[in-house]
Amino acid sequence: MPDSLAVSVDQQRYAVAACTRMFNDLKILDHSGHVTVRLPDKSGFLIQAVHASRAQLMPEDLFTVSFDGEILDGPAGTRPASEFHIHSEIYKARPDVNAVLHAHPKVPILFTIAEGAELVMVLNHGYRWRNGVPVHPDTAHIDTPELGRAMVETMGDANAVLLKAHGIVLASESIQSLLIDGIHFDRNAQALLEASRLGKPIPMTDAEFDIFEQRFDRPKHGIKLWHYYSTRAIETGVLPGEWRTAI
Numbered sequence: 513m514p515d516s517l518a519v520s521v522d523q524q525r526y527a528v529a530a531c532t533r534m535f536n537d538l539k540i541l542d543h544s545g546h547v548t549v550r551l552p553d554k555s556g557f558l559i560q561a562v563h564a565s566r567a568q569l570m571p572e573d574l575f576t577v578s579f580d581g582e583i584l585d586g587p588a589g590t591r592p593a594s595e596f597h598i599h600s601e602i603y604k605a606r607p608d609v610n611a612v613l614h615a616h617p618k619v620p621i622l623f624t625i626a627e628g629a630e631l632v633m634v635l636n637h638g639y640r641w642r643n644g645v646p647v648h649p650d651t652a653h654i655d656t657p658e659l660g661r662a663m664v665e666t667m668g669d670a671n672a673v674l675l676k677a678h679g680i681v682l683a684s685e686s687i688q689s690l691l692i693d694g695i696h697f698d699r700n701a702q703a704l705l706e707a708s709r710l711g712k713p714i715p716m717t718d719a720e721f722d723i724f725e726q727r728f729d730r731p732k733h734g735i736k737l738w739h740y741y742s743t744r745a746i747e748t749g750v751l752p753g754e755w756r757t758a759i
């Protein structure tokens with residue numbers, strides 16, 4: 513799948529549904545959480561219906577909404593996910609962001625509820641969050657524009673924000689990039705937790721990140737992981753076989 517903004521809305525619908533199912537299979541998402549993408553014409557974004565299963569999400573379960581919450585298209589008898597404002601406020605404030613994940617994965621959240629714990633980057637792919645991951649202190653669900661704006665203020669120009677005792681928010685330039693960011697963000701948190709049982713974790717240094725970034729081809733890595741995980745997901749039945757050509 514090419515860059516998120518270079519495809520049709522129909523292709524984006526499949527990509528969001530597929531990415532959600534893959535995150536669910538990887539235990540980064542579960543019964544709650546959502547993947548969204550900015551529309552190709554940048555007039556709004558796609559977000560799933562509130563109660564649609566993340567494990568069986570279909571392209572037709574997605575709403576097309578404006579950044580102010582106006583529903584432009586979507587399924588009848590339901591409404592967009594209630595933490596809509598996490599996404600809308602990021603898209604309004606951050607033109608560099610085209611895809612957003614909000615989820616509640618177990619290990620990253622631990623770093624918001626243990627005194628003195630800090631989610632530092634110990635793996636090379638953590639370069640995306642090398643300047644730190646802000647922790648938003650509000651533990652409530654972000655279900656109003658005001659709460660969304662407060663979260664965006666905490667986030668600043670970071671590519672992620674932790675929501676205290678609640679979850680994570682990741683911001684990326686495309687759906688493929690969001691998939692790799694979700695995987696590497698969760699993997700870094702797990703590595704940090706496990707390394708701390710062996711000894712004092714050693715954070716990556718700026719010099720190490722500089723060298724990693726110089727040689728790292730992010731678009732190519734995104735295509736590689738998208739291919740690996742989507743192919744595996746079709747083989748295991750996480751994605752319908754007929755989606756093979758759509759994603």
Ligand SMILES: [Zn+2]
Nearest residue numbers: 595614678679
């Ligand atoms: Zn949440």
